[in-house]
Amino acid sequence: MSRPRVVVIGAGMAGLTAAHGLSSVCEVTVVDKARGVGGRLATRRIGEATLDHGAQFVTTHTSEFAEMVQRWVADGVVTEWFRGRIGPQGETDPDGHLRFRGQISMNAVAKKLAEGLDVRTASPVFALIDKGDRWVVSMADGTELAGEGIVSTAPVPQTLALLNNGGVALSTEDVAALTAIAYEPCLALMAVLDGPSGLPAPGALDPTSGPIDWMSDNQLKGISALPAVTIHATAEFSRTYWDEADKEIADLLLVAASLDSAVVPETLQIQRWLYARPSVVHPEKFLRIGGVAPLVCAGDAFGGAKVEGAALSGAAAAQELLAAFGSDL
Secondary structure (H helix, E strand, C coil): CCCCEEEEECCCHHHHHHHHHHHCCCEEEEECCCCCCCCCCCEEEECCEEEECCCCCECCCCHHHHHHHHHHHHCCCEEEEEECCECCCCCECCCCCEEEEECCCHHHHHHHHHCCCEEECCCCEEEEEECCCCEEEEECCCCEEEECEEEECCCHHHHHHHHHHCCCCCCHHHHHHHHCCEEEEEEEEEEEECCCCCCCCCCEECCCCCCEEEEEEHHHHCCCCCCEEEEEECHHHHHHHCCCCHHHHHHHHHHHHCCCCCECCCCCEEEEEEEEEEEECECCCCEEECCCCCEEECCCCECCCHHHHHHHHHHHHHHHHHHHHHHHC
């Protein structure tokens, strides 16, 4: 009996976790429009500097995800960074959760997860077409993939656009559930410095006021050969200045950061994360839509935010598809 074909849209934490959960039973293809894997497990290199500019760390609140992280620790993929929240003066809460960082970078975690999977990057999807007993995934380059099941871990507005392009009519209940999900944007500044940043060890700051939501020194973090900072703006600042020039955004954030050293010319970059974090999440870990051939929506907007929520959602989506295929396996 042939193995069910599944197309996973998105090569971030949720998509890669789902793909692993399906790969022993199904023929899985992962597609992502980006040039590399990871989604918001993102790292950029600027000269000799390395900067995590998406998710900064992972924490564990469930035994399921804790087991996953401990496997990464054993494999040398992640390591402990610090415990608890770091306040505006560098103080930490000793009773808080451990923060784990990528041993090399956060993106290296995604690359490890992608090993052994059929992952096709730089492959944007144009439409999802429901053929009854299967789905057709119409790619932007005109090619097609087919699957008896789909897992979409793209941000929900993007998934809705793909379904609309494919002429798929959702139920009133599914439309209400998906459109209730909301996201916050984040402007991320990356810059190499000509000297120490002035941030206290372990190289992170979590302000409680002002335009900065998070700031880290990637050299103190342990991943960069040079002092290099990542600054995440608050959602309010990001919405206000989203369409402004990069230099204006950077100038405002650097003034607020009050760093001890200047930015090296030509190293400053801005990343616009439109769907940085969910502000309204779906109460369950996934949402299944479709009839005979299931399409499961998953990601950090389902059940719980952050990296842990994405991983648990991806794992649950895989189990839902396996259950749907159960009678045919």
